[in-house]
């Protein structure tokens with residue numbers, strides 16, 4: 022495959038297109054104008070992941086913008102996947118930002134609906150939701166492939182993006198979740214990262230449905246992993262994070278070790294075991310490690326999972 | 336129907352200020368049905384205002400009345416004398432009724448005593464649930480008669496989002512405990528109707544210019560205009 | 563036994579009044595209790611229970627304050643928010659509804675509705691700066707003459723401690739105003755239900 026055949030030509034796209042097992046990370050920008058936070062996180066992850074997601078006002082809390090942070094990450098040696106939610110921008114602002122991201126050299130974009138404003142620190146704000154994630158994917162694909170704005174007007178230079186989406190294999194109605202992935206493929210998504218997986222058997226059931234529809238051949242699926250620092254996090258996610266499915270065995274396992282270095286080690290060990298198990302599933306093209314506010318765990322996990330060195334692609 | 340909730344008393348007091356002749360005006364249509372601003376509730380608010388005025392020694396006089404429909408001028412004629420005699424009208428009608436009153440009796444000071452909040456369905460006695468956002472482009476023919484504009488917390492055209500859980504929406508603030516996920520309901524009802532394919536196809540972005548994003552809306556029925 | 567029951571609350575309240583004074587000094591300034599204050603209290607009484615209980619108390623010759631003045635209703639469920647509010651607005655120092663025991667309403671749920679309305683009125687009073695304790699809901703059966711007297715005593719003491727309703731309307735008879743607000747809902751009084759009250763109380 023020559024460079025010109027790539028949709029966006031990003032490192033992530035190339036690795037996935039060549040059928041190599043991809044590793045992506047995640048990095049949350051800070052709640053202040055301190056850009057050095059991103060710099061440090063990027064340096065920590067560079068060489069251990071193929072690209073890093075930069076969250077967009079994650080959990081509806083204001084932070085440095087994902088595009089600005091993505092640029093900082095890029096300057097510090099790691100390819101960004103900027104996230105874009107439909108919550109804070111209308112279709113004009115989204116298109117303008119996407120054009121801008123392209124000009125900055127950012128070419129991976131993950132299209133999301135966004136957590137509801139009621140979770141965040143500005144619950145009184147007006148939620149935009151002009152488009153939904155599927156509309157956003159489609160708009161971005163048309164910009165890229167048809168050089169058209171959402172309104173149909175043509176543009177001279179199309180923004181090049183490798184288009185991502187997220188899916189929650191544990192959301193309800195469960196039987197609709199594979200269909201929703203299909204909708205996103207139809208809209209134009211190239212890769213998909215899942216919500217954190219803790220319930221592997223349930224994920225396997227979902228992957229069976231995905232394979233039955235042949236969807237794994239139409240989209241690159243990255244399985245989401247969140248290393249646990251301790252039992253507190255496990256319980257929190259089980260009880261308070263919408264759409265999260267944390268089986269009791271995992272909570273019990275984390276509860277069985279002492280909080281601190283021991284639980285950190287256990288959390289990493291669990292993550293490694295899970296990555297190995299997920300990598301065996303047919304149709305899983307990579308892993309997405311979301312160690313938010315625990316980025317320093319990622320190098321150890323990637324190494325222990327035998328995923329180093331990361332491949333280089335031309 | 337249109338529903339409204341009474342404003343906090345202190346807010347009403349602040350709006351009334353130091354006016355001496357106060358008329359609390361209810362409306363006997365939607366806001367009466369939702370037990371917020373009918374004649375009975377107008378009488379209660381008037382009584383509260385009098386009790387307060389008596390304690391504060393303001394000497395304010397408070398009366399109450401109600402229009403059959405405050406949003407229509409012909410019904411306002413019936414209470415015109417009382418309105419004219421007042422320094423301020425504290426209206427308990429929906430936002431439309433309040434404006435209709437303010438426009439008809441301009442420049443009479445008319446202030447709201449309620450917060451108009453939704454187009455709701457009376458689910459059971461004393462419980463209303465939002466059902467329509469008057470978006471100007473109804474899509475429920477394809478969503479099993481369930482409105483995604485107001486019943487989905489994110490107005491998704493292609494739901495459900497990843498937060499849908501056990502049929503419940505991800506938004507479960509204490510005030511909104513147990514809201515049903517509209518898209519879960521849509522999926523279930525479409526299945527029952529054998530029309531799942533409607534949810535499998537991608538719906539385009541919504542035309543929000545037909546809703547209030549397009550500026551104030553206007554409706555004319557030429558065939559019905561009086562000549 | 564009945565006698566002891568009735569007197570106990572009043573005695574307690576009196577004892578409290580004396581003992582509480584030094585303690586109260588370092589708390590928020592308390593209303594000065596006027597020993598001569600005789601509150602005017604309106605009772606909305608259901609004729610199936612409380613009104614009959616008052617009769618019984620009378621025939622048992624139980625003592626209870628003469629401050630209470632009753633209005634007979636076919637059911638406390640007929641009582642609306644505005645009726646309670648109007649009584650306060652007209653200057654009543656305290657108002658309570660007395661309905662059947664829960665689960666024993668002649669109309670099934672009237673007394674439960676009344677309780678909710680009384681609770682709502684408490685919230686409204688709070689908004690307008692009047693002590694919500696000035697309104698209350700009680701339940702009793704027609705056989706509970708002693709309970710009737712006990713409630714009357716207890717509530718009168720409560721209102722005495724609160725002091726007069728800040729809304730004082732010269733020349734307005736709160737009882738008559740409350741009756742008027744009720745319109746056709748109020749039932750005519752029985753002729754002199756209780757010798758104990760009416761002899762020195764407010765004869766109609």
Ligand code: SF4
Pocket residue numbers: 466467468469470471472473474475482483484485
């Ligand atoms: S789609 Fe629009 S018009 Fe139809 S019910 Fe929803 S808000 Fe109302």
Ligand code: SF4
Pocket residue numbers: 486487488489490491494495496497498499500503504505506515516517518519
């Ligand atoms: S959970 Fe359901 S109702 Fe709530 S925002 Fe998501 S799709 Fe809409």
